[in-house]
Amino acid sequence: MAREFDDDFSEFVRRWSPALLRVAFLLTSDRGEAEDLLQTALLKTSRHWDRLADREAAYPYVRRVLVTTHTSWRRRRRVHETLVDQLPERGYGDDSGSLGAGRALQALEQLPPRMRAVVVLRCYEGLSEAETAEALGCSVGSVKSHSSRGLARLRLLLEAPTPAEATR
Template identity: 80%
Template structure:
């Protein structure tokens, strides 16, 4: 069983890692932390791989491990700040990356549970029932968290950025 297990798990990791890494990145907003989160989730999955009867559900299983592990990490690490000496300069041609950056910054401002709901519903495309199952909460909780999360993201993204305010003030 050892060799078969190794090959099967290695194939799963090869096929699923890019998609799982994107989910981890959306949960953490940091490439390095997302990679650590994925490695931890895959390690935990490898320990239980032999007991996983439905291999088709392996992606969903690892996704749930990602979310629960991230929640656990967030509880332990309450403060996460990046201090900069200066604000980064952006050229006019980088508007797309600024929009993505603003969206990620807005996503970072959501509480962990709300952020997980938004990522699972909007990015992963899970139904409300599937999201409730992954997070181990009620369907009503998913509905309210998704509604509040999307409203808060809209509010945060509708606010003019500090860069555009500084540019308008200089005119």
């Protein structure tokens, strides 16, 4: 039984970790924190892996653990960073690939945590309103309003000129 658990869980981790890490990164905007979040979610999942009868439901289960763990961390988190008024034009280790993706990520960072989670699950993960509500443990109406407001705010943030564009 233990060998079957190891093989099943290891296969799940190999197959789904890259996708789950992308979701964690979109929630946290920090590669290191995203890796920690994913590792914590996988640890929590491993403790209950034998109770998960439907292995096809494992990805949504871990995704929900990611979101709830991130929410929990945000509630308890103390600020350990040095806060600055303006972000640098391009951060160190920015592997976003393109200037547009970096700008979109900066805009996403400005959304409140719950709104950000809704936008990530709806737009990036492609979940329906009902699936998003289930993943976040809230009502469908709440998902609709967060999604609508979040996308509207993102549009405004992305349409506004960057400081470099404003000085031209």
